[in-house]
Amino acid sequence: MRARGWASFLPVGAALAGLLMAAAWSIREGWADYRMRQETVSATAAAIALTPGQSEYYARLAWLVSNHDPRKAKEALGRAVELNPWDARSWIELGLRAEAEGDSARSEECLLRAAKADNTFLPRWTLANYYFRHDDLAKFWIWAKQSAAMVYGDAQPLFLLCGRVEEDGKLIDRLQIQAPAVQAGYLSYLLGRNRVDLIGPAVQRLVAANREADVPLLITAGERLLEAGRIQEAAELWNRQATAGRVGFQTPAGAGEQLAANGDFAVPPASRGFDWRLPAVDGVSVSREETARGLRVTFSGREPEDCEVLAQLVPVSEERQYELVFHYRTRGIATRQGLGWRITDARGGTPLGEGAGVAAEEDAEGRLTFATPAKCRLVRVALRYHRSPGTTRMEGFLILRTVAVRPGQLPIDGSRVRK
Amino acid sequence: MDYYEELGIQPEATIGEIREAYKLAARLVHPDTQRDPRLKNLAECQMKRLSDVMAVLVNPEERARYDAGLARGMRAGRQGLPVPASGRELLQSAMQQWFWVLLVSMTVGTGVWYALAGGADAAAGASRVESAQVPERPVAAQGERPAVTKRPGRIARTTDKGKAEPTARARETLAEEPEANLRRTPPILMTPGLASILVRKPEPEAAPAEQNARPAEAVRSGGGPRYAGEWLYAADAREEDHAGAYPARYVELRLRETGGTLVGDYRAVHRMLDKAISPEVTFRVSGESPQGTTGKLEWESGAGARGELELTLKSSDELRVRWWTTQFGKQEALSSGMAVLMRLKTR
Numbered sequence: 001m002r003a004r005g006w007a008s009f010l011p012v013g014a015a016l017a018g019l020l021m022a023a024a025w026s027i028r029e030g031w032a033d034y035r036m037r038q039e040t041v042s043a044t045a046a047a048i049a050l051t052p053g054q055s056e057y058y059a060r061l062a063w064l065v066s067n068h069d070p071r072k073a074k075e076a077l078g079r080a081v082e083l084n085p086w087d088a089r090s091w092i093e094l095g096l097r098a099e100a101e102g103d104s105a106r107s108e109e110c111l112l113r114a115a116k117a118d119n120t121f122l123p124r125w126t127l128a129n130y131y132f133r134h135d136d137l138a139k140f141w142i143w144a145k146q147s148a149a150m151v152y153g154d155a156q157p158l159f160l161l162c163g164r165v166e167e168d169g170k171l172i173d174r175l176q177i178q179a180p181a182v183q184a185g186y187l188s189y190l191l192g193r194n195r196v197d198l199i200g201p202a203v204q205r206l207v208a209a210n211r212e213a214d215v216p217l218l219i220t221a222g223e224r225l226l227e228a229g230r231i232q233e234a235a236e237l238w239n240r241q242a243t244a245g246r247v248g249f250q251t252p253a254g255a256g257e258q259l260a261a262n263g264d265f266a267v268p269p270a271s272r273g274f275d276w277r278l279p280a281v282d283g284v285s286v287s288r289e290e291t292a293r294g295l296r297v298t299f300s301g302r303e304p305e306d307c308e309v310l311a312q313l314v315p316v317s318e319e320r321q322y323e324l325v326f327h328y329r330t331r332g333i334a335t336r337q338g339l340g341w342r343i344t345d346a347r348g349g350t351p352l353g354e355g356a357g358v359a360a361e362e363d364a365e366g367r368l369t370f371a372t373p374a375k376c377r378l379v380r381v382a383l384r385y386h387r388s389p390g391t392t393r394m395e396g397f398l399i400l401r402t403v404a405v406r407p408g409q410l411p412i413d414g415s416r417v418r419k
Numbered sequence: 420m421d422y423y424e425e426l427g428i429q430p431e432a433t434i435g436e437i438r439e440a441y442k443l444a445a446r447l448v449h450p451d452t453q454r455d456p457r458l459k460n461l462a463e464c465q466m467k468r469l470s471d472v473m474a475v476l477v478n479p480e481e482r483a484r485y486d487a488g489l490a491r492g493m494r495a496g497r498q499g500l501p502v503p504a505s506g507r508e509l510l511q512s513a514m515q516q517w518f519w520v521l522l523v524s525m526t527v528g529t530g531v532w533y534a535l536a537g538g539a540d541a542a543a544g545a546s547r548v549e550s551a552q553v554p555e556r557p558v559a560a561q562g563e564r565p566a567v568t569k570r571p572g573r574i575a576r577t578t579d580k581g582k583a584e585p586t587a588r589a590r591e592t593l594a595e596e597p598e599a600n601l602r603r604t605p606p607i608l609m610t611p612g613l614a615s616i617l618v619r620k621p622e623p624e625a626a627p628a629e630q631n632a633r634p635a636e637a638v639r640s641g642g643g644p645r646y647a648g649e650w651l652y653a654a655d656a657r658e659e660d661h662a663g664a665y666p667a668r669y670v671e672l673r674l675r676e677t678g679g680t681l682v683g684d685y686r687a688v689h690r691m692l693d694k695a696i697s698p699e700v701t702f703r704v705s706g707e708s709p710q711g712t713t714g715k716l717e718w719e720s721g722a723g724a725r726g727e728l729e730l731t732l733k734s735s736d737e738l739r740v741r742w743w744t745t746q747f748g749k750q751e752a753l754s755s756g757m758a759v760l761m762r763l764k765t766r
Contacts, residue, residue: 006507008514009507009510009511009514012510012513012514012517013510015517015521016513016520016524019521019524019525019528020524022528023524023527023528023531026528026529026531026532027528027531027532029532030531030532070733092654096653096654096737096759096761099653099736099737099761100733100734100736100737100761101734102734102735102736122654125654125668126653126654129651129652129653129654129761132651132763133651133761133762133763133764134764135764153690153692154668154688154690154691154698156668156669156688156698156699157652157668157669157688160669160688161669
């Protein structure tokens with residue numbers, strides 16, 4: 001009877017004993033972890049003594065003694081990977097130590113073990129670097145490709161290293177980069193290194209992908225093409241984005257009867273690419289007309305004496321005559337107060353045409369003819385204000401209804417404005 | 420008040436004395452002596468209580484158990500309170516309250532572990548162990564290690580102040596150097612695996628300086644160490660765990676020696692996810708060619724920043740580089756960093 005009574009306590013006793021053991025185990029593990037975190041050799045050694053099966057502690061010990069005793073560090077790393085063959089970081093450390101000692105075979109073996117144990121970026125990137133250092137380009141490309149598949153964040157290091165082997169702008173295809181952010185990163189990298197000559201394949205890939213997130217980058221690429229004088233490519237890039245619905249209008253790209261883009265201001269100016277650019281000028285505000293299409297430029301009387309309020313890059317043909325035609329009206333602006341159009345060669349800034357006196361209290365049409373010299377494929381059409389001597393600063397507004405650049409009908413006879 | 424006090428006798432009273440005291444008390448609290456019904460009910464309860472007391476005290480076994488419990492209660496400062504009289508009763512009680520026992524044990528155990536593991540760091544520790552599989556987190560500068568020399572800015576970091584500063588982690592590490600710790604290590608329990616690693620006599624603290632004076636054979640090529648050449652990034656996987664700093668992901672250092680002067684170009688790209696500054700570091704280095712395995716050069720960036728760069732040739736193929744800013748330039752940029760570099764073999 002009594003024995004039976006004690007037997008009934010056995011489960012509780014066992015449970016309590018188990019709990020006590022678990023508590024003791026927890027305390028031991030916690031204390032070892034605490035010691036390891038002190039990041040000193042002695043504390044880490046004590047942590048290892050408490051829990052000798054923890055590979056991480058050996059790896060930490062190796063880290064602590066690596067500067068002073070490489071041999072100890074190597075042994076600790078060896079023990080770490082012995083305890084945990086999936087510890088990729090210790091394999092990497094071992095591989096790099098072997099490389100530093102000139103043991104290429106062991107180094108390669110360790111780094112390959114790391115890549116096998118850990119399917120993330122770092123082991124692959126380490127191997128790509130290893131093969132690059134050892135001039136084994138066939139294997140380099142294999143691991144560079146694998147790195148590209150795993151890369152996160154900024155992929156510029158990968159592009160830099162690959163670029164040292166071959167910089168031809170075709171890395172997206174060569175590395176079979178699928179991640180949109182990495183594809184975009186490659187285009188950014190090329191632009192950052194001023195390799196506009198190589199951006200073609202990357203631009204094509206991004207345009208084909210038609211992602212909204214890439215639009216600002218593609219517009220930047222287009223602007224860089226414009227700066228480089230590759231106007232047709234820039235125009236083509238712009239128009240492909242327009243076709244995809246990413247920008248609001250096509251650019252005539254120098255062909256047709258109206259060469260200025262967004263000439264009726266149907267789309268709010270984006271200040272980029274082939275669209276109207278609206279520089280931020282103190283004392284000048286620009287807004288779209290709500291009722292009738294047009295752009296209102298308001299001068300507060302506190303604007304600078306010389307400023308540009310509106311501009312557009314317009315592709316043209318060389319050695320041809322053109323006419324700028326614009327419809328507008330003003331309020332509070334006198335004829336000779338200094339507001340007018342100025343047309344310059346986009347490369348070099350040579351003035352091609354200039355006309356002052358944009359002022360009309362009723363709706364009016366203005367014209368300005370200009371001719372492009374040889375090799376001029378892009379002009380800058382700008383509305384600027386330059387205070388005329390003897391006048392006060394303007395206080396009023398201008399409403400531009402339309403602006404057009406047309407192939408000229410008249411022979412070249414200088415610039416003039418007709419109302 | 421214990422049973423003896425209730426009866427007004429001493430704990431060592433005989434059975435006779437107990438019976439006598441009981442009779443006396445019974446006369447006092449017997450219900451028949453009361454006419455008021457409320458007092459009668461109360462007297463019945465008191466009489467029942469008195470009978471229970473009597474039943475314990477006249478039974479030698481029960482009395483002994485009661486006395487033992489009374490003694491434990493006195494030791495605990497809880498005189499007069501009923502105390503479980505045996506281990507069996509304790510177990511019975513524990514079994515009846517098994518849920519609470521389990522809950523309290525688990526809570527206490529977890530609390531102790533959490534406190535010893537360093538609070539919130541315990542969770543970080545877990546994530547660090549797993550981080551080989553999940554590397555997506557802020558990490559430290561590549562190549563950051565506890566070192567002998569006290570240098571500012573041991574981890575790549577940014578600052579908008581006029582002076583380069585070491586990070587908190589760097590300061591902690593500076594305060595306690597690994598070799599110094601090795602020397603004052605208290606005796607510890609050695610496991611076989613640990614003993615093979617730690618039992619060797621610690622190196623003297625001046626080991627790097629000694630190396631400096633006597634370049635290792637591996638580093639020699641001709642008359643002195645070969646710094647000239649092209650050095651490239653090598654991963655330092657341990658640095659991936661450090662929060663708040665920016666590990667290098669690409670480094671190239673081209674050094675050439677002309678007439679006792681070492682000149683070259685340094686370029687690095689750091690992983691930087693939380694700062695809107697350029698992850699790229701480029702500068703030009705120059706200085707007297709070091710004769711030993713360590714040396715120092717000066718650098719200047721295109722943005723006008725200046726600083727120093729320390730070279731440590733660990734072997735003919737491994738170079739450790741540590742750089743820091745002494746004068747900031749026009750742009751906000753990383754102010755210090757370090758890297759483990761390997762020599763480019765042939766190209």
